Amino acid sequence: MKITLSLRSIVQAALIGAVLTISLPAHAASFTSLAPGAAAPYVPGEVLVKFKPATSADARSATLAAKGHSVFAGLNQPGWTQVKVGIGQTVEAALTAYQNDPNVEYVQPNYLYHATTNDTQYSQLWAFKNTGQNIATGTYSPTIGTSGNDMNIEPAWGHITDCSSVVVAVVDTGVNYTQTDLAANMWDGGLAYPNHGFDFIGNDNNPMDLNGHGTHVAGIIGAAGNNSTGTTGVCWQASIMAVRVLDAAGSGTTATIISGINFAVANGAKVINMSLGGGGSLDQAFSTAITNARTNDVVVVVAAGNEDTNNETTPSYPCNFTQQNIVCVAALDQNYALASFSNYGSTSVDVGAPGTNILSTWAGAETVIEDDFSTGWTKTTTTSGGWTTGIFNVGVPTTLLINPSGYPNSTYNNGTDARAYKTFPLTGNVAVFQAAMAINVVNGDHFRIAYKNSGGDPFVGGTIDSDITNMATYPNLVSGSSDISNCISATCSIGFQLTSDASTADKGLAIGFFSITTLALNNTSYNTISGTSMATPEVAGLAAMLRAYNPQYTYTDTVNAIKNGGRAAASLTGKTTTGKAIDVMKSLAYINPPTGLTATVH
Known part of the structure; x- marks a missing residue:
């Protein structure tokens, strides 16, 4: 062999x-x-x-x-x-x-000599070759690391760069399959799936990425290498199956995710990357889909999560599922310290991999509009008071849109209809609204968010995006995001409304960190971001490489080689099952112990 x-x-x-x-x-x-x-x-x-x-x-x-x-x-x-x-x-x-x-x-x-790559932005891929370089587009500190703290991948490229014999499913927000560094490495879905996968959000065969996250993940696994363009992936040649289970705002459901997993398994994927997760109770349907993948000899690589929490005490799924075909991944920074945001878990998280300031392919050109509520907002109310602004310390002094003016030490008016809205010019293919909110409204009173592409009051002839009652989050801000692509126009108005009846009231509302992100799809964009979502595809790429190099490998062999081939990292001791960061060359060299052998003594 x-x-x-x-x-x-x-x-x-x-x-x-x-x-x-x-x-x-x-x-x-x-x-x-x-x-x-x-x-x-x-x-x-x-x-x-x-x-x-x-x-x-x-x-x-x-x-x-x-x-x-x-x-x-x-x-x-x-x-x-x-x-x-x-x-x-x-x-x-x-x-x-x-x-x-x-x-x-x-x-x-x-x-010994190793394969090298001529990709124009290779020097910024510290995960593959850490020379202590500054990552110019990095936003996570540190942006300069320690030479040698990397995946040890270059020696492995002297043995294999082509993983295209192994289909890797990116179960995510989709993939921009026209991206220059990805187009040649997409899965051939034949006549049934001409766009290289399936979209379980729109329920069609066009899994185009309308967020960017899935395209970034795909590029880490398999951006074309040595093509004088952009970046490279773990695998220079790959077969990437695009499975869209998260929408433009990055959200999905049990139903979309398990449909995506089962699609990948049924169509021949042998590695699944899921840079997604959530807390809460054990999701039996989700777990069953992972078991189906295991039954069909599929390695599933998942993210530990970005909440800086211990998954042993606050479970995050799918990381906390216990099937043996799962590898759960924490994020390391450029000094190989555990990233400040990364979850960890001594029995649930398996290995670490680089996850900060990671440059990879992106779905298009992004524009971010931020607003501090200081100008341009129209405010109306049917009673006294209503919406106003105040400065609050939420880590740093921040201007919040509040109702009532005495928030949080008073209550909003009874029998009120208070509105605040503003018009924004939006362009591109996709628009996502985001904000952080403290919401305290009693049952029967309502906090609504609406938008309207023709401007003016969005609560008159617009689209109600959210309608919330009987909620109390104070003193916590909860983050929310929503796809408002239907509002893309020169006159997109977005607004907030509080309506109350004549009985009891509560603390009211505080809204901050307002932004609208638009995305104009193209085939040339790259982006630098951080997260366990970025560490995960580095391990998925390694899994594909191992299975391409050793076609006889089962999921067990592959998982063993990833875990046992890693090298010890002090920051992962007691934080993961192995205490190791992945090492591509050592995993490629790892010899799985033989099984099923018997000996007869004469």
């Missing part, structure tokens, strides 16, 4: 050359000493020997035999031979022996 033929060179690629300085006698063969600061990785147990032209074949054989060495391979280069040294002998000792041999003109180690 393939592992037998290639394991020698794989293991060798992980080793580093030693330091050697030798003075050469006048008659000796020459070689380049391995000087401090210039040591290069080389194959242990081998040297390359160039015999002098006058040396006969018999003399060459005798020279090798006298040293206990043998010919490993000819090199199709006159005079040169690849020599395997004797058991227990070092390369350094072999170099010394040959440089003193009168039949030898030159001897050197069999140096």
